[in-house]
Each structure stands twice: as structure tokens, then as C-alpha cells.
Amino acid sequence: MIEFHDVNKSFAGHKAVSDLNLHFEEGAFSVLIGTSGSGKSTTLKMINRLVEHDSGQIRFAGVEIRSLPVLELRRRMGYAIQSIGLFPHWTVAQNIATVPDLQKWSRQKVADRVDELMALLGLDPVLRARYPHQLSGGQQQRVGVARALAANPEVLLMDEPFGALDPVTRGALQTEMTRIHRILGRTIILVTHDIDEALRLADRLVLMDKGEVVQQGTPLELLTRPATDFVREFFGRSELGVRLLSLRTVENYMRREPQAGGEALQAGMSLRDALSAFVARQCEILPVVDDNGVPCGTLHFRDLLAGEVKREGHA
Incomplete structure (x- = not known):
């Protein structure tokens, strides 16, 4: 689905990512995790060209992303972030319908899609006409995910989507994302710094440090067969047994x-x-x-x- 071949990116002479080689499988829930400044968010943003890579190739469905018009590329990818970015003067329904409206869907098709996504995300229909400031943080984040899924994207990109939420709400949304992934079968790529969140959600884990991939594989592989001492220490020697229980x-x-x-x-x-x-x-x-x-x-x-x-x- 998405492949990185020797990808590099620098900011003001500082290497953000170096010689990245990655393969994100179609239909998988992949999670990028690593230390602060490891390059994981930069990697995610290069996929939909919010950040342009300096060299190497990034292929989406076999096509180099720079050969695709940027708007076409982004319409094929949903994007959800921690700050959500809902339009404050638009209702929940209007926010969810942002991309379908831009694509000139019929009014009935948009209304049906909004209803479908609100049901999928566990949003009460009564919230349809409310504004973002009238919602809880968890409800706002659900609306943000619904908006990202509204136009049936092939890929859903998520950058620390639950980072600002309380533990109970965060856990509930993690459960929802697992259920949604199982139902829709979408390719999902998520960035997080939370190890337990990564282990709970991921089919595939990519551990990064200093702009490079240290190890990638299933969560079980990284926990039981760490490639380096860094991997072993990152996941915590003393907490290995508890983290294996989570898998x-x-x-x-x-x-x-x-x-x-x-x-x-x-x-x-x-x-x-x-x-x-x-x-x-x-x-x-x-x-x-x-x-x-x-x-x-x-x-x-x-x-x-x-x-x-x-x-x-x-x-």
C-alpha cells in the first residue's frame, strides 16, 4: 500500500529522517512509535505531502506520490490529529461532511454518510446539530475521526489522536478504533509515544530513534525478539511480562x-x-x-x- 525507499528529510540542515525504508501493508493497523524527535510525525506527514521529502521515493499503491496531484492524494487519505481542528461555527454534521461537500456529493448522500459515521463512532444523533464547544473532548475526537473517514479514504493517518484525552476516554476510543478497523478493514497508520497504546492497537509496529527505523515487526516480535539493547530498554525489561499479557x-x-x-x-x-x-x-x-x-x-x-x-x- 505505502512504501518508503531510502527517504530523507532535513529541516534547516538537521536530519529529521535518514534513509527510511518502510512498507505499510494494505489493511493493516500500523503504529509508529519512538522517542521525542525520532521522526515519526515527520514520516507520517510525508505520506500525504504535508511535508515534502527531500530524496528517495514514497509510493502509494505503486505510484510515486509526487506524480499525483496533492489534492487528489489527500482526498484518498483521511487525516486525524490531536488538536482535532473542528470548525467552531459549524455543527457536528457540517464538520463531518467537510470533504464530501467539497466533492459535491448530493445532499441526501451526505446526510446518509453523516448518520452512518455517527452510528459507527457511537455518537448520539442528538449531537448532530450541536457545535464543537458543546461537546466533550472525547466526543470532539470522535467527530474528528468521523470527518477523516467521511469520504471513504483508502488510508487513515492519525497523529497522536488521543494524546490530550483523559485515560478513561482514551481507552474507550482505542477500543472504538480497534472495532472500526475490524469492520472497515482500512489501512491505518498511527503515531503515538504511548507504548501501551501502540501494543493495544498495532498489527505492525515501527520503532524509530534519531530519524531512523530501529526495528519493525509485530508487537510480539519486538517484545520477545528485540534487535538491539535500545529496543529492549524502550519497552522496559521489568515490564515485559505485563506487556506480553496485553497481546x-x-x-x-x-x-x-x-x-x-x-x-x-x-x-x-x-x-x-x-x-x-x-x-x-x-x-x-x-x-x-x-x-x-x-x-x-x-x-x-x-x-x-x-x-x-x-x-x-x-x-
């Missing part, structure tokens, strides 16, 4: 047996979240339900621990 789900550890009592866990929940539930509820067995709320088994605390020890020993 595994309840479904893989549950027993298919009659339900236990208590508040149920979701089968798709991470083992890290399940561990928190065990601690909070002070119990050793919890029921598990599927996405439709149908009981499907139980999770035993001792199985979680024994399974983790066994798998780590095998790794």
Missing part, C-alpha cells in the same frame, strides 16, 4: 465449562485487563462472554499465571 486474549486461556458467578469478562479482552479484574474483584474464577454477551466459558486465575510462565519459558 493475549481471554479467549485463548478460558476453559469451556459451565459459567461461574460474578461480572463476566469479554472473550476478546486482553489478559492484562483480565488480571486487573481478578485483583479488583478478589476472586479466582470469572465467567466469560462473547461479543454478543453469550456465555462461553470461564477464566481461572491460576491458568492465566501458569500459562504465562509456560509460554514465556517456551519463548
